[in-house]
Amino acid sequence: MSEAAAVAVLAPPPDKRPQVETLLTDVFRLMDYPARLEFKDMPDGSLGVAVFFTGELPGIAAGKRSYLVDCVQFWLNKVVNRPNVPRRWVNLGVDAFPEPRMPGQPREPKEAPPSPVQAAAPVQKAQRAPAAAAKTAAPPRATTPPAPVQQQRRRDADERSLNPAADPALTAAGKLLAEKSAKHGRLYGVMLLTPDARALMLKAADGVKGVTAKAEGEGHWRRLVLVPEKLTVIQKKQVMPDYDDEEEDE
Numbered sequence: 001m002s003e004a005a006a007v008a009v010l011a012p013p014p015d016k017r018p019q020v021e022t023l024l025t026d027v028f029r030l031m032d033y034p035a036r037l038e039f040k041d042m043p044d045g046s047l048g049v050a051v052f053f054t055g056e057l058p059g060i061a062a063g064k065r066s067y068l069v070d071c072v073q074f075w076l077n078k079v080v081n082r083p084n085v086p087r088r089w090v091n092l093g094v095d096a097f098p099e100p101r102m103p104g105q106p107r108e109p110k111e112a113p114p115s116p117v118q119a120a121a122p123v124q125k126a127q128r129a130p131a132a133a134a135k136t137a138a139p140p141r142a143t144t145p146p147a148p149v150q151q152q153r154r155r156d157a158d159e160r161s162l163n164p165a166a167d168p169a170l171t172a173a174g175k176l177l178a179e180k181s182a183k184h185g186r187l188y189g190v191m192l193l194t195p196d197a198r199a200l201m202l203k204a205a206d207g208v209k210g211v212t213a214k215a216e217g218e219g220h221w222r223r224l225v226l227v228p229e230k231l232t233v234i235q236k237k238q239v240m241p242d243y244d245d246e247e248e249d250e
Helices: 003-010 017-030 067-080 116-128 131-135 147-157 168-184 195-206
Strands: 035-041 047-053 090-094 188-190 211-216 223-228
Touching: 017 035, 017 047, 017 067, 067 090, 168 188, 168 195, 168 211, 168 223, 195 211, 195 223
Parallel strands: 047 090
Antiparallel strands: 035 047, 188 223, 211 223
């Protein structure tokens, strides 16, 4: 190994802790998600951040992956790892430090599907079973889904049919977003809402002219979408630059 290569290997990672602390503090303050931050140098060279939120907040569960935290982590690495600057990956965890994993590291392989011979073996055994044993077999599964699934599908189909308790904040937010969408000609999407919250915001947006409110997606990915009648083309100078970062391979 050459002397230059040895110096490159032994060089400490760039100190991005002050920048990361400032950015996370500001973004969580603007989101009204009060949080306490702890930092740790991870064995893989990344910077680990344990985020301790105060109270129970939507989209946050201690010890579990959170789509909200993943989005903040993606945005954070885009900001601190700009082109032509020393890079250091930042990992976020909820109420604990995250497991170290660098960008591009392969995920755990999935279990291989059974071979045709293995899949056919239980069938052949069942065919050789006596007829009396076939009478004790489990009954076929019902073709109709259980009541909770049917109810969830109906709730996903049209939240306007729900009658949730009044919430002035959600009603005002739905009206405000609809007015901005109609005024500026922009599409808006809101995720991580409960069916009751979507119902309140949909009904509030229905009273605004020049915009159409609807719900799209299923399950966790279901979202409120506001579509203006007249879309406004975004100027090129307002478009975010496309950075060719390694973390996009995550």
